[in-house]
Amino acid sequence: MTAKIERYLAENQVETPCLVVDLDVIAENYRTMNRLLPLARIFYAVKANPEPAVVAMLNGLGSSFDTASRGEIDLVLGQGASPDRVSFGNTIKKQRDIAYAYEKGVRLFAFDSEAELEKLAESAPGAKVFCRILMECGGAEWPLSRKFGCAPEMATDLLVRARDLGLEPYGISFHVGSQQTDIGQWDVAIGRAAAMFSAIAKANIDLKMVNIGGGFPAKYRANIRPVEAYCDGVMSAMQKHFGNAIPEIIIEPGRSMVGDAGVIQTEVVLISKKDYEEDKRWVYLDIGKFGGLAETMDEAIKYDIATDRDGGETAPVILAGPTCDSADILYEKTEYRLPVELKVGDKVKILATGAYTTSYSAVNFNGFAPLKAVCI
Amino acid sequence: MTAKIERYLAENQVETPCLVVDLDVIAENYRTMNRLLPLARIFYAVKANPEPAVVAMLNGLGSSFDTASRGEIDLVLGQGASPDRVSFGNTIKKQRDIAYAYEKGVRLFAFDSEAELEKLAESAPGAKVFCRILMECGGAEWPLSRKFGCAPEMATDLLVRARDLGLEPYGISFHVGSQQTDIGQWDVAIGRAAAMFSAIAKANIDLKMVNIGGGFPAKYRANIRPVEAYCDGVMSAMQKHFGNAIPEIIIEPGRSMVGDAGVIQTEVVLISKKDYEEDKRWVYLDIGKFGGLAETMDEAIKYDIATDRDGGETAPVILAGPTCDSADILYEKTEYRLPVELKVGDKVKILATGAYTTSYSAVNFNGFAPLKAVCI
Incomplete structure (x- = not known):
């Protein structure tokens, strides 16, 4: 607990239950991650804590935003984020919400299925799209499932199809599971992404981005390794698997940013x-x-x-x-x-x-x- | 699905997701239970569906209300229920919420612990109190736990203590678990309640009420026996265990009333x-x-x-x-x-x-x- 929160609770009789958020801690977390991952763009996962003050502060620091819904897009745009700093990262979107986001200027969308790609082609023509691949990693404290992502072979076909539908096949995303303490899981996932870059290059598609999702842990009861260790692990894996041709990196911290x-x-x-x-x-x-x-x-x-x-x-x-x-x-x-x-x-x-x-x-x-x- | 709901959905483009509630079904459920259990007072468990229109309609039919919080008490009083038809049925209450309810005229309270009894004695002097006893019944589809109730020996001591603290030891309550399909569980529970009536009579306390809680199932995918079977089971068990001295009965249907x-x-x-x-x-x-x-x-x-x-x-x-x-x-x-x-x-x-x-x-x-x- 920070001194600022301690002082606030001592000086104010808050009606319980009440969450008190220290914005300085979030700002510090943002700056630390920015420093440790200079090659990555940070897309704050709004769903972790959608308080307008949190979004406004991160926007002021230059953060981009990973959004899950039309409601979250309205929120971040309303707090001043420009649409080029917004990703519509949910792979499950209504057609009309895709159209709404596109009309607001959002040009970066996630997908993991053919049906979603068809919606995107119709309602977000020319947009950059990234395909989420399935991960079955151990070690995450919040339950993982097969809900998101598709198998790499299917992802390859879908990215080719994205091009044929007039979209820009932009990159690969994955998520190793929330509150993931096993650094090695990013190595596995980044390796899989790199293999996909090669596979897709054969279809003359030059992917540009790897979205490594969220998953960095917050400190609860158990001790965790510092964020430096996770950032190092990610960058080592990028170098190991991509060599000198490191693509754009997107990271979507939520829990590790605000927890x-x-x-x-x-x-x-x-x-x-x-x-x-x-x-x-x-x-x-x-x-x-x-x-x-x-x-x-x-x-x-x-x-x-x-x-x-x-x-x-x-x-x-x-x-x-x-x-x-x-x-x-x-x-x-x-x-x-x-x-x-x-x-x-x-x-x-x-x-x-x-x-x-x-x-x-x-x-x-x-x-x-x-x-x-x-x-x- | 009722014809009324079908017609409503056909004639109106509701923005999804949306719950459509047919008040006639609830009215019919209330009347049926009232007819099948003429000796029981029905306290609708507001938490099952706190829509003001549901509360208002049931109030018009003469229902009483089982409430879980100050918020629910405000709701039912606001819809016209008189405080003598309100039970504060949560065994976990803040002292100030007990005081609030008492000030509003509520005189019937649940408890299952000494600490709660002390709060009641201080903030609801003279009120009728009923002690919830622990049940570990199988057959309920919604998970049961030991969260509510205390062992019968402790309950007996607490009801004596209630009298000593100036409260009116009024009855026993139990809950056999939500979506309970096994009618026999009420027999077990009512038998335990009857044994407690006898045990407490030795301390010259004449309990007046058995609150048989909720738990009657709603029809989901699996078939269930009709409500008649559950009401019959309850009344048979009352006769079996209490003979000709059947006490006041309170029932707190939620799921079976509105599901x-x-x-x-x-x-x-x-x-x-x-x-x-x-x-x-x-x-x-x-x-x-x-x-x-x-x-x-x-x-x-x-x-x-x-x-x-x-x-x-x-x-x-x-x-x-x-x-x-x-x-x-x-x-x-x-x-x-x-x-x-x-x-x-x-x-x-x-x-x-x-x-x-x-x-x-x-x-x-x-x-x-x-x-x-x-x-x-």
Whole structure:
């Protein structure tokens, strides 16, 4: 937690639950990545935290933006981003949303299927398109699936078809999985991309760009290697697989850009036991799985937790949210310990919650208002 | 799907995704349950569908309301419910929300722990309180947990303590799990409640009420027995365990009251394959796990799906939502088949989605607007 957030929470009685975002941390993360990857263009993955103040600040620093929907395109353009700094990175787009983006000046689009290519040819003629290839990498803490991407052979055919349809076959993208701690996965993926550059060159297509997606981890409970290690890994892999002909690089950080910039202030609503023999306390907070902590699904993301009583004796707890939903449990299998002295009404801070929290929050589940955010 | 919804969707170009709720179905469900359980008071579980029009209509029919939060209390009072028809049924309440409810006239509260009882004694003096006991029943399709309730021995002690604190120890509640298809589970639970009545009578406390919670199933893909069977099962169990001294009965239907009253109209955004060998198509809809279909978590609730091309040849599909989140898949392990002729842009109806959809919807995930609802 930053001194700025600590001071803010000390000086302001925020109504809980509330996410406090330190914009300085994001700015520093942006500058660090820019310095470590001078050859890459940074497209901030807006979905990680779409607070207008975050977008405006990154826009001021020169960031580009990876957007998932018409709503996100409106957001970034509204905060001053020029359309040449916007990528419509979702491979699943309505035809009318492609047309809308194109009309607004967006010229860079992702795809991974023939049907999407046909929509793009019709509604975004001449646009630069990149094909996402399928990755099945281990090591990511947020579940991977086959939802995005296609097999390299299909991608090759589709990029040829893109040219035939009057689009500009621009590059290859992949994603090694969110909260990916295994640096080696980028090497595998970049190697696959390089092989595709060669395969496609045989069809006289000169691809220009590799989009290495997101996936760099944020620091939760477990230690991670510093961002330098991931950036080094990426650049080494680029040199290894592309030699002196390194193409344009796009990176789409989300979690690693904003995750550690936020702290959720929450309150203990209840502490109880279920029977006299039970050894664990149940601690119920005023935020849960449906109020912004959706990434605790299957206990995937394990947030660090701080209380004002830290330092004394601790005991194991089960952590749960405030709704009447029996699935609204944060951590039951994962061991969490909290101070024995913890009391109902105490404030609890959930750390590194700047990414994938507010926008995941349910609109009104159980009558609870969605998670608020303050950017400082 | 009702004729009224069918007509509405035929006559109106609704912007998808959209939930259409047929209020007549809910009214009919209410009247049926009222007729089948004349001894029970129906407290509609507002969290299942908090649309003001639903609450207003049920209020007009004389329903009472089970509420989970201050927000839901404001909602039902705002729609005209008198406070004597409101139960604050969440066992996890902030002290100030208890005080708020009490000030508004609410006098019936749930609890399952000593800490909660102390809050109630302080902020809701003299109120009727009921203790939720722990149930570990099988057969529910939505995951059960130990989040709510306490062991019967603890419940007995707590009800005695409630009296000592100046509260009115009023009854016992339980919940056998949502979408519970096993009628026998109510027999087990009611038997446990009856045993507690006897145990507590020894402390000269005359409990007056059994709250049998919710859990009656809605009809999704699998067939279920009619509501008559569940009501019969409940009343038989009451007679078996309480004989001629049947106490007040409260029932808190949510899913079984509104589930079959709603249809989500959605649109096919993309149909694709991942590689040439794949035998299943991926069908991407404009609604997913974060846009209102949260109950597809772990493929728990299996909705019925209808298209305008039903009747012809079908083939297996994987169904997914429109966001960039790899976890946003509706059904991958569960076999779903859709028409071979299905096309991008086609409308798809997700049936029996009147419960636990709109209010679960994420506020703005990936820049997509939350699920809208129309009550007709």
